[in-house]
Every structure is written in C-alpha cells, then in structure tokens.
Amino acid sequence: MAEDVVRAFGFLSLGTRMKRIGERLQADTQKIIDEMGVEIAASQYPLLAAVDRLGPLAIGDLADAMGVSQPGVTRSIAQLVDLGVLRAEPAPDDQRRKLVSLTAQGQRLVDEAKEAIWPRIEAAVADLCGKLDGPLLDQLAAIEDGLAALPLNRREPKP
Amino acid sequence: MAEDVVRAFGFLSLGTRMKRIGERLQADTQKIIDEMGVEIAASQYPLLAAVDRLGPLAIGDLADAMGVSQPGVTRSIAQLVDLGVLRAEPAPDDQRRKLVSLTAQGQRLVDEAKEAIWPRIEAAVADLCGKLDGPLLDQLAAIEDGLAALPLNRREPKP
DNA sequence: CCTTGTTATATAACGTGTTATATAAATCGG
DNA sequence: CCGATTTATATAACACGTTATATAACAAGG
Numbered sequence: 034m035a036e037d038v039v040r041a042f043g044f045l046s047l048g049t050r051m052k053r054i055g056e057r058l059q060a061d062t063q064k065i066i067d068e069m070g071v072e073i074a075a076s077q078y079p080l081l082a083a084v085d086r087l088g089p090l091a092i093g094d095l096a097d098a099m100g101v102s103q104p105g106v107t108r109s110i111a112q113l114v115d116l117g118v119l120r121a122e123p124a125p126d127d128q129r130r131k132l133v134s135l136t137a138q139g140q141r142l143v144d145e146a147k148e149a150i151w152p153r154i155e156a157a158v159a160d161l162c163g164k165l166d167g168p169l170l171d172q173l174a175a176i177e178d179g180l181a182a183l184p185l186n187r188r189e190p191k192p
Numbered sequence: 193m194a195e196d197v198v199r200a201f202g203f204l205s206l207g208t209r210m211k212r213i214g215e216r217l218q219a220d221t222q223k224i225i226d227e228m229g230v231e232i233a234a235s236q237y238p239l240l241a242a243v244d245r246l247g248p249l250a251i252g253d254l255a256d257a258m259g260v261s262q263p264g265v266t267r268s269i270a271q272l273v274d275l276g277v278l279r280a281e282p283a284p285d286d287q288r289r290k291l292v293s294l295t296a297q298g299q300r301l302v303d304e305a306k307e308a309i310w311p312r313i314e315a316a317v318a319d320l321c322g323k324l325d326g327p328l329l330d331q332l333a334a335i336e337d338g339l340a341a342l343p344l345n346r347r348e349p350k351p
Numbered sequence: 352c353c354t355t356g357t358t359a360t361a362t363a364a365c366g367t368g369t370t371a372t373a374t375a376a377a378t379c380g381g
Numbered sequence: 382c383c384g385a386t387t388t389a390t391a392t393a394a395c396a397c398g399t400t401a402t403a404t405a406a407c408a409a410g411g
Contacts, residue, residue, distance in 0.1 A: 036245075036246065037257065037258075037259060038238065038241060038242040038245060038246070038257050038258060039238055039258060039259055041245075042238070042241060043314070044313075044314045044317035044318050044321075044322070045241075045310055045313055045314045045317070046237075046238050046241075047214075047217055047317050047321075048213075048214045048215070048216075048217030048218035048220075048221055048234075049214065049218065049235070049238050050214070051210045051211070051213050051214035051217065052210070052211050052214025052215060052218065052368090053214070053259055053260070053368095054207075054214075055206075055207045055208065055210035055211025055212070055213075055214055056207070056211060056368070056369085057207075058206055058207030058210065059207035059211065060369085061207075062207055074396085075207075076208070076396080076397070078205075079197060079198055079201070079205050079208050082197060082201060082205075083197040086195075086197060086200075087195065087197070091359075091360090092359075092360065093358090093359060093360080098195060098196065098197050099196075099197060099198060100196060100198060100212055101212070101397095101398075101399090102398075102399060102400080103359080103360070104361075104362080104363095104398090104399080104400085105397070105398060105399075107360065107361060107362090108397080108398095109397085111361095127358095127359085127406075127407070128359095128405080129358065129359040129360070129405070129407070130358095130360085130406095131359080131360070151204050154203075154204055155202070155203045155204045158203035158204070158206050159203050162203075162206075162328050165327065166325070166326060166327065167325060168324065168325065169321050169324050169331050172331070212398095215398070215399085219399085233366085235366080235367070250389080250390090251389075251390065252388090252389060252390080260367095260368075260369090261368075261369060261370080262389080262390070262391090263368090263369080263370085263390085263391075263392080263393095264367070264368060264369075266390065266392090267367080267368095267391095267392095268367085270391095286376075286388095286389085287375085287376055287377085287389095288375070288376045288377070288388065288389040288390070289376095289388095289389060289390085290389085290390070352411105353410100353411095354409100354410090354411090355408100355409085355410085355411105356407105356408085356409085356410105357406100357407080357409100358405100358406085358407075358408095359404100359405085359406080359407095360403105360404085360405085360406100361402100361403080361404075361405100362401105362402085362403075362404095363400105363401085363402080363403095364399105364401085364402105365398105365399080365400085365401105366397105366398085366399075366400105367396105367397095367398090367399105368395105368396080368397085368398095369394100369396075369397100370393105370394090370395085370396105371392105371393085371394085371395105372391100372392085372393080372394105373390100373391080373392070373393095374389100374390085374391075374392095375388100375389085375390085375391100376387100376388085376389080376390100377386100377387080377388075377389095378385100378386080378387075378388090379384105379385085379386075379387090380383100380384095380385085380386100381382105381383095381384095381385105
C-alpha cells in the first residue's frame with residue numbers, strides 16, 4: 034500500500050486535503066439520504082436550509098449567505114425550481130431581483146428533513162468528530178481514519 | 193450582510209464547509225504561485241511531489257497514494273506530459289502499467305519548488321493555522337476568519 | 352427624457368473531481 | 382495453448398465549483 038502523500042505533506046497540501054475530506058463527507062452524507070429514500074441531492078440541502086432559515090431572498094443574497102458564487106447559486110436554483118421545491122419570482126419593486134422561496138412541496142421536504150434526516154446526519158458527523166481536540170492536522174487524520182474505519186452512513190444516531 | 197448558513201449549521205454541513213475552505217486555500221495558493229512567476233497549476237503540485245517522493249510509479253499506485261480516482265490521475269498525467277514535466281512509459285514487464293516519472297525539466301521544476309515555493313506556502317498556511325487548537329468547528333471558523341482578514345498570499349514567511 | 356453608469360441575474364467556457372464502461376494486456380484453468 | 386477472467390488504463394458523461402462576460406432593469410445627471 035502506498036503512502037498517503039497528501040497527508041504526508043502536512044500544511045503544504047492542506048487545501049487539497051480539506052477539499053478531499055469534504056468530498057468524502059458529502060459522498061457519505063449522500064448515502065445516508067439515499068438510504069432514507071429521498072430524491073434530493075445532498076449538495077442541495079444547504080440551499081434549501083438557507084431559504085427555509087432566511088426566508089424568501091434574492092439569488093445574490095443567497096450566494097452571499099452560502100459563500101459561493103452567484104452563477105453557482107443560479108444553476109442550483111434552476112434545478113430545484115425544475116424539481117418543484119423552489120419558486121423564483123421577480124421582486125415586485127425591482128424586476129432585476131428574483132426572490133427565491135420554498136413551494137409547498139419544498140416546505141414539506143424541509144420539514145421532513147428537519148425531523149428525520151438532518152438529526153441523523155448531524156449525529157453521525159458528531160460521532161465522527163465531536164470529541165476531537167488538538168492540532169488541526171491531527172484532527173484531520175483522525176477524521177480520515179475514522180471514515181475509513183466506519184463510514185458516516187454506518188454510524189447510528191443511537192448506538 | 194447575510195448570515196453564513198454553512199457555518200451556522202455546524203456538523204450538518206461540515207462536508208460543504210471543508211470543501212469550501214479547501215477551495216479557498218487552493219485559490220490562495222495559486223495566487224502565491226502566480227506571483228512567483230511559475231506556469232504550473234497549484235493543483236498539479238501534489239502529483240509532481242508524489243512522483244518525486246515515491247519515484248517512478250504506475251498510474252494506479254499514484255491514484256492510491258493521492259487518494260483520488262484513477263481517471264482523475266490519468267487526466268492530470270496527460271496534461272503534465274503535454275507540458276513536458278512528466279513522462280509515462282509502459283512498464284517493461286507489464287505493458288498494461290504505465291510508469292510515470294519526472295523529465296529533466298520536471299525535476300528542475302520540483303527542485304525549484306522545494307527551494308522557493310513550497311516553504312513559502314507551508315509558512316503561510318502554518319501562520320494561518322499552526323497555532324490552532326480546540327474543537328474542530330472553532331478551528332474552521334478561525335481559518336475562515338483568518339483568510340478573510342489576510343489571504344494566504346499576503347502572509348509572509350518572515351514577518 | 353435620454354444617455355450613461357451600476358446592479359442583478361443568466362450564460363458560456365473551463366477545471367477538476369466523480370462513476371460507469373470500454374479496451375488491451377496478463378493470468379489462470381481445462 | 383486457448384478461451385475466460387482479471388487487472389490496468391482510457392474514455393465518456395456528469396456534478397459542481399470557478400471566472401468572465403452578456404443582458405436587462407434601475408438610478409442619476411445634463
């Protein structure tokens with residue numbers, strides 16, 4: 034088995050490593066969602082959660098709130114509108130802005146997620162890294178080792 | 193200014209957040225490299241470093257060492273071969289495997305990076321998060337705040 | 352009021368990751 | 382030693398992020 038060079042290089046490849054860990058967490062989270070029989074991609078939940086939490090708001094504001102670029106949000110919104118969970122209508126006072134809000138179906142989806150899915154995900158992630166402490170690189174190594182030993186979707190909320 | 197929902201959701205959106213931080217670190221690292229007048233993309237350095245450290249090795253082994261998929265490595269290798277920094281030749285004993293090694297130009301590039309670029313990057317990242325301790329989410333918040341306050345490429349190795 | 356500039360969203364082109372599948376070489380069993 | 386399976390790489394199609402730029406609506410000055 035080959036040495037993990039990204040880990041070995043420490044701070045030098047921290048960006049690559051954090052991105053990689055983030056992708057693994059997202060992939061495992063997707064598995065949890067799939068197992069629960071929901072049709073929405075894991076990556077879309079933060080957007081739905083943002084709209085739910087911050088109320089109807091424009092695309093640009095949503096981009097700020099999520100820390101991603103405006104074109105990224107525009108594309109995600111378009112997909113979620115196609116799925117029927119979001120609605121985007123021009124603001125009455127400014128036709129340039131498009132106010133994004135949840136449809137009834139979208140609200141139902143978020144309510145279900147709040148009830149059943151998000152607690153499960155949060156518990157699994159907390160199980161993985163809630164007790165961690167110490168230097169960053171050590172914690173990252175613990176997360177990688179933890180995921181390799183037992184993926185997120187196999188970590189039960191109530192063991 | 194809108195609330196940062198990805199941060200606010202804590203463990204629930206940890207994957208998204210780590211991916212986002214990784215992307216920012218990579219983008220800042222790219223700026224450092226650009227400022228030093230080098231033509232290679234930041235994302236390619238881990239691959240070059242892996243070949244330099246582990247010696248000539250096959251694409252599949254490289255994928256293992258870097259923790260990414262084989263097709264991803266195959267594509268990166270193709271680009272670096274086009275740039276003239278890597279060479280990929282069939283293994284003498286097994287024509288399926290392609291052994292990847294540094295060209296003279298590639299070796300020169302790596303030697304330069306080791307000398308001038310990597311220490312600079314490592315120092316900047318260490319300046320950002322070398323002293324961190326405590327729970328993971330707190331450290332992530334400190335990294336985000338630190339990057340917002342002073343990007344990696346403005347953090348000098350010798351202050 | 353009309354030009355000019357600014358702001359909000361949309362679109363295009365690209366980078367880099369993924370999974371699924373095709374192709375070619377090696378290996379194994381009859 | 383030939384056909385079937387396995388292994389290594391290549392290719393295709395997609396996801397999701399970026400930057401740069403186009404379009405449309407608003408705002409402000411002459």
